[in-house]
Amino acid sequence: MQKYRNLAEKAIAGSEADYAEIKLVNTSRTRVIQAGLTHMNTGPVEQFTGSARVFISNKWGMCEFSSPEEMQNALDRAAALAIQSRSAPSPFPVLPPACRDTYSDNENSISPSDVPLREKSFLCRHYCELLGASLSTGSARVIYDEIVRERVIVNSSGTSIREIENLGSMKTQAVLPGGLIASEELALRGSFDLFKGREKQITRMGQDLLGRETTTCIAPGKARVILDPELTGILVHEAFGHLVEADFLDSNPPVAHLLRTGSTVGSDCVNIVDNSLILNMPGSMRWDDEGTPGAKTQLVSSGKIVSWLHTMETAARNDACPTGNARISEPGRSPEARMTCTYMEAGETSLDSLIHHLDNGLYLKGFMGGATDMDRFSIAVQEVWTVRNGVISKPVTPVVISGKVTDVLKSILDTGDDLRLSGSLSGCSRMNSSAIPVTYGGPHILISEMQVS
Amino acid sequence: MRKEFMEGSEILVACEKVSSEAEVTGVKRQYNSLDYSPLRSTPGTGTRNGWGLRMIRSGKLGVSGEWGMIEPFRLVDKAIGSCRYGSKALFSFPADSPEAENPIPGDMHSITHDSVQEYLTDLQRKIRDIHPLAALSARIQWGQDSFAILNSRGFSGFYSKTTTSSSFSVTLPGKTGLIQSGYSLNTTDSLPVTSDVLDMLSLHIHSGEHSTHTNAGKRNVVLSPGAFSILLQAIRTGTSGKLLAEGSSPLADMEGKQVLSKLLTIRDLPRLSTGAASAPFDSEGIATRDKILFEDGTFNCFLHDLRTAAECNTESTGSSGRNLGEHSKPVCTNLSVDPSITGSVDTLPETGSGILVTNILSAGGGNATSGSFTLDCGRVYFFRRGEIQGYNDGCILTGNVYDALLQVNAVGNRQYRIGSDLLPFVSLDNISVR
Structure with missing residues (x-):
């Protein structure tokens, strides 16, 4: 990719646009599936893509290409x-x-x-066998996904960066x-080591599942709950995080007003951040897809909104800095x-x-699926335990x-x-957009009232 | 062979001495696009091309694929590596080429960036006529896709099609919070009819009604075509020969038996002229044909590719689907549920009273294999005597798809395009609501 980076720098240097950017991405995807006795592997499937983005007279234009020779074109x-666009004018982007x-x-x-x-x-085969054996009934499946991604971003403000990411994911499922x-x-x-030596966790996962088998249901209604760190993360991501993505807020002024800096969205103990510099987790980026350096952004401090998430364009619209x-x-x-x-x-x-x-x-423990309908959220929980007089009691459905x-x-x-x-490698989808790798999390949290169905 | 796919022959030649059979698949895509938001729109254009290789070596099946810069020998090398851990090849690639290379008809020559901009501006205006604070975001992509398959047994096939993919999302502030509504469709037709988009975004219902309380229990439920599509995911999975071959299909031994309500006839239509998923042959080169999966509720047939057909001792139904570099699996193409001849569009008058579901927020707790579902419907609407009375935020439907689809008591009299499928409204009796 280094030689294509040089080509991109040359092409950008010759551009007369107000702002020009070339992005080159080489992605290699591999998947291994072990479902019971069935084994299947795909890849690595290689994909090279390039895209040129240009800003002229307050209008944007985009072009995707599939070969470096097409860069200039x-x-x-x-x-x-x-130049031909009939879009409303956009402000000049804030360049880092x-x-x-x-x-x-x-x-x-x-x-x-x-x-x-x-x-x-x-x-995959080893873990699947272990999980199957720990269950003695039902089915087990292990899926390993890998994405190796090399990104080059060159723009007319003098930025030229190259980042190589190695992402791996192992999903274990028992039914x-x-x-x-x-x-x-x-x-x-960036590391494969943590995928090894998981025998104890895998065996315990199967045994725990058997221990949770119950037909006891709880009546729908409001309940005091504790969420485990995974569910806290999902709540933060799905229910809150999407609301402070500035391009969404720019298009929705009433919502932007509700979520303006300083407005209260949570109790005093709520502090939320987005930190793209945790470089051993998916979703992290040394530089984002515009070449802006990754950063830790405080979104909520003591329950009050501090910042939104920005691109160069939304930063310009909101008199802010790209995050x-x-x-x-x-x-x-x-x-x-x-x-x-x-x-x-x-x-x-x-x-x-x-x-x-x-x-x-x-x-409540573990995440099965969920979505957000703007400020409303819905999360399917994997594991539910009743707590009586401050002691964990029994599982329910x-x-x-x-x-x-x-x-x-x-x-x-x-x-x-x-x-x-x-x-998760495909953890975040947004309407009209595809899934991207993200990380989410938090501590256990105690909530006074939550709708449970 | 088309000039643009000549590289495929080079890849096949490179496979000659290292495989007993080989097959290459080429995809070329040229598109234009417009990303639209209330603040600005971005016109785009692009090309994408890729090759996939599948080979049988030492009796095992391997795959590889590349998009963008293709290097034939790298592709072959990866396929050899994949064969090492591949499954046993139970079939041969087809030898008979299709008769003609007819493009699938399309109607989008008149589409330009300007016309799409005008279309979306007009749509935004109509949406704001219904709700002044609503914000439309959309992406429309249109262009031509070309596909080629060649294999070492002499098969050679090519087709092209024009497609439009449209995705709309509307956000509006409601009385108790924000409301988001989305609609996506793919077709070989031109831009979607504006009134259909407004219908599927359900904006006319979202304005003005009052909130009411819901009691848990068994209720009549009317599903919009979009909500129905999510319920049908279990049918797509259940009719796949892959599940049958694995021994886990809930439809095993049910051919010829009543499985769904007599009001439901479900078809798989790979020859539909306006279907974005239409193709003259599937991704293994087997000729496609339209099929009735369920006729008046009676289960008719499974969908097979070459592998599952071999495992189940039957023939491929021309239903192979796969991305480049991936293994084939049987898939539905354009799913169509027959509309009723009589009755209304949304079945509300026939149903009388119940709950109308226009949007499934999440389906996280279900199991597509067994058919069990837990659907969080976001906002639902209560209706009585066919008229909307109010709404409730937060309603969960639970049950089993096969049980639920036995309870269909009315089907709408027109189809809407959801993704590449054609689906009507349906009314289901006795659904567990909480």
């Missing part, structure tokens, strides 16, 4: 589209300081792409004949303000104390929790001291 076509650098995951540890397919296939499911995903950036959150979900698309690693910061209370304070209620995000964030009574992050 793509810049010209993007310029022509910008010029930067010329390279970052690679490969330098520090054995990354997923360094490990032979043979070893990955063996691990009992009655339909009860246990599902876990371990996703990492390093410009992400492109697929080639040929404009960058969007999207989350990277978003989490609620830990408090000081231990899990035992939280359960004691809960007294009577529900302890899985539930769905839902509500309005600000109501729930304001109902948080306390946050645990046990911050944990979870990642």
